[in-house]
Amino acid sequence: MTTNAAPEAIDFADIKAAASRIAAHALVTPVLQSRSLDALVDAELLFKCENLQRVGAFKFRGACNAIWSLPAAQAARGVVTHSSGNHGAALALAASTRGIPAHVIVPEGAVRSKVAAIEMYGATLHRCAATISAREQACEQVREQTGATLVHPYADARVIAGQGTAAMELIAQGGPLDVLLAPVGGGGLISGSAIAAAALAPDCRIIAAEPAGAADTFESLRQGKRISAFVPDTICDGLRTLVGEINLRIMRAHGVEVLTVDDEETIAAMRLIWQRMKIIVEPSSAIVLAAVIKHRQRFAGQRIGLIVSGGNVDLDALPWPARPSTAGEA
Amino acid sequence: MTTNAAPEAIDFADIKAAASRIAAHALVTPVLQSRSLDALVDAELLFKCENLQRVGAFKFRGACNAIWSLPAAQAARGVVTHSSGNHGAALALAASTRGIPAHVIVPEGAVRSKVAAIEMYGATLHRCAATISAREQACEQVREQTGATLVHPYADARVIAGQGTAAMELIAQGGPLDVLLAPVGGGGLISGSAIAAAALAPDCRIIAAEPAGAADTFESLRQGKRISAFVPDTICDGLRTLVGEINLRIMRAHGVEVLTVDDEETIAAMRLIWQRMKIIVEPSSAIVLAAVIKHRQRFAGQRIGLIVSGGNVDLDALPWPARPSTAGEA
Structure with a gap:
């Protein structure tokens, strides 16, 4: 992990090494739960809040x-x-x-x-x-x-190992999981998560959520080769990137499944998270909850880890009136 | 604590008993920190996130x-x-x-x-x-x-004891504090916090933040008697209530100081918390950060606990466009 070119081979030892390396700088983000969202999908949801990470993202x-x-x-x-x-x-x-x-x-x-x-x-x-x-x-x-x-944003083993520390922490904090969900754009987060989960929770299924309008990963896995000509069209600006070659390989090796989600579903999920959990998440994060809601029958009764990837929404686009309408009182 | 009329005497044992009583139902909310907000005020801020409590508030x-x-x-x-x-x-x-x-x-x-x-x-x-x-x-x-x-919202010893568990948790989670800040409306939270801090951190100063447009507590302490004729005018809808008699007595007994804050300062602080911390807080919560910012010279270099009282903002008032502008990408 110390040569000039980013090495391609990566395993759980690299993630553990990454965890030690970043411990003094990165935050151990909280895992939050919401009983009302659990009730909505009839499952137990553990949200790993990387929107609360420094820079507002797992990156x-x-x-x-x-x-x-x-x-x-x-x-x-x-x-x-x-x-x-x-x-x-x-x-x-x-x-x-x-x-x-x-x-x-x-x-x-x-x-x-x-x-x-x-x-x-x-x-x-x-x-x-x-x-x-x-x-x-x-x-x-x-x-x-x-x-x-x-330092490439996702097609880099050092980056993938670092991103894998979020899933590693989630499993340590939240205990056994039936399913682990993360969004997929370039694939740094989902590939790191897959390596961590395979080592720590071998029975846990790893699922990537991808916008229907940027489903190159879904198509690449289906066709058995990486698609490179693609014009993404999605509200999830963090997920408009094409999946990386190394990331795709890791996903395939760990049997990662991809679920696609429409933007309307993602927006509805984002709104639910803001309202029920009082945290700010960006669309690229809300997509994981949208995937669970869309497939709720399949996920019913399960213990599901969701990596909330970031919270960098442009709040200047919100109204900040002198007297916003609020709903709290004594 | 089990008679029909709410008993008036209350001490730290009541708060400990409350903590055991509510443990199976209430959440242990996280304490979050923000290096950029710390840098802004040149102090160490520990935010006890009761906006992440069930119902979205310490209540x-x-x-x-x-x-x-x-x-x-x-x-x-x-x-x-x-x-x-x-x-x-x-x-x-x-x-x-x-x-x-x-x-x-x-x-x-x-x-x-x-x-x-x-x-x-x-x-x-x-x-x-x-x-x-x-x-x-x-x-x-x-x-x-x-x-x-x-069950009165604040002038009730059982309620005060319950609210005091937030400060008790904060001190257990965050370690020693120089100052503890909480908003004051009816005074349930600040009076419970004062009792908890007096027992657990006797050197910690207890400060209440109150809207300048609803400064009945400030005036009541200044005049030495509870003001009861008052027309509040503030964006902090959770703090429009008059302080309770019992709450005022507890505040006086523990030497709680009141800092008043203008609504403009509170709105600016609310915006900072949303942007930098990625959590949704209501104005009545943001007032504690506003108080620190307003008096930053006084608080410089200190370790400050802030109780973030709630996050119940009417999000329907926000724009939820088909394509909101966001700031995250790969």
């Missing part, structure tokens, strides 16, 4: 593990990535925990609040055009100029 | 303790209260945990979502006019007809 785990895996000399040259979302912010903050430079390639048109967060955590921003090739080229250029190590 | 603790304090024969006749807010919902749910009837007096014009929650938890609703005298009269009538026990 901090993988970024932190990647950064603290680097040998000192390599680390000193910094890290680089081309995500303008949660991974970019996570890498920026994780780099600051080690006092090393972080470079984040930000495409034109990136949301201002996201860019502001990345900058707030101290990363150097590099602007480029909004195409994939422009992003990769800009990334390569920074690597050449600085010697920085690329 | 469940007091209601549950009151109900499980009753002797069986008395309990069988049920309980009654005249709050249409969190206490009404809390009493309804707490009664259902013991399988006894709950009657809630609901004044004309009460918010429909609140009334729906009380009904959902299985209470019998009794409508009356919106005046205080009509509410008290309706309450008295139900007591005469049913033999139900009145």
Whole structure:
């Protein structure tokens, strides 16, 4: 886990090592339950709240593990990535925990609040055009100029091992599970979760929830090969990415099943979580509850772990009146 | 603690007894921290998240303790209260945990979502006019007809003891505190908190946060007598109540100080908590952070416990578009 290129082989020992590596920096997030949501689906739901993680997303785990895996000399040259979302912010903050430079390639048109967060955590921003090739080229250029190590958002064994620590914690905190659900975008979280669950809870089924409008993972598993031409269309902006090759391999090796969910179902689930659990989750997180609700007959009576991946919603889009309507009183 | 009239004397033993009594029903809510909020005020903040309590508010603790304090024969006749807010919902749910009837007096014009929650938890609703005298009269009538026990929202020793369990848990979970802050409306939470902190952390200062537009507690302590003519004007709907006589006595006995906060400061703090902590809090809860921000020089360098009293905001007032703007991505 300490070479310049990200190693591909990964097992539970890597997740345990990641857990030790990030322990001083990442939070042990709480596992929350809601009796009213349990009653709604007639199952026991354990929500692993990575929306309460630093940076507001599980992404901090993988970024932190990647950064603290680097040998000192390599680390000193910094890290680089081309995500303008949660991974970019996570890498920026994780780099600051080690006092090393972080470079984040930000495409034109990136949301201002996201860019502001990345900058707030101290990363150097590099602007480029909004195409994939422009992003990769800009990334390569920074690597050449600085010697920085690329930390890919999901197709990276160090990142996958870090993401797997959330499922590891959930099983330690919540006890035995019949099912573990996580969203799938690039696949860093679900592949890390699968490795952790296979080691800790071999009878637990691992299920990925994917937007129907970005179901490349579902299709890739069905067709037996990774689909690479795909135009995602979903409200779940964290899940618009194509699944990675290594992530797909791990999912296949662990028999991960994919359930697809329509955006309307995800929005309804997001609203339920806000209302009943009083936590802020983004659509890409709410999709796991939506999958359980959609398939409630199948899941009835079971003990289900759900990884709530993040809570980075643009709250500036909400109304903040001088006198919002509220429902609490003595 | 088992007579029909609520006893007035209350000490830490009552809080410990309440903790045992409610343990099977109430949640041990998490204590959350935020490094960015700590940095903002240059202090260490420990948020005791009663917004994540059942019913979405600390009120469940007091209601549950009151109900499980009753002797069986008395309990069988049920309980009654005249709050249409969190206490009404809390009493309804707490009664259902013991399988006894709950009657809630609901004044004309009460918010429909609140009334729906009380009904959902299985209470019998009794409508009356919106005046205080009509509410008290309706309450008295139900007591005469049913033999139900009145459980007052805050001026009740059983309720105060139950509310004190939140501070007791916070100190057990979070370790030593320099300061403990809680909002004050009727005073059930702050008086219970003061008793718990005095026993567990005698050097900890106890501070109540009160809206400047409902500063009857501040004025009552200043003038040395309870003010009873007061028209509250604040966004903090949970804090519009006049402080209770017994609550004021306990506050005075424990040297509780009151800090007043303007609504604008409370709204800004609420927004900060939603954004940085990814939890939903109501204005009546955010006021404690607002008080720390307002007096940050005084609190700098200290370890501060804040009781986040509830999260019952009317989310129907928020926009739930087909495609909300979000800030998370791979």
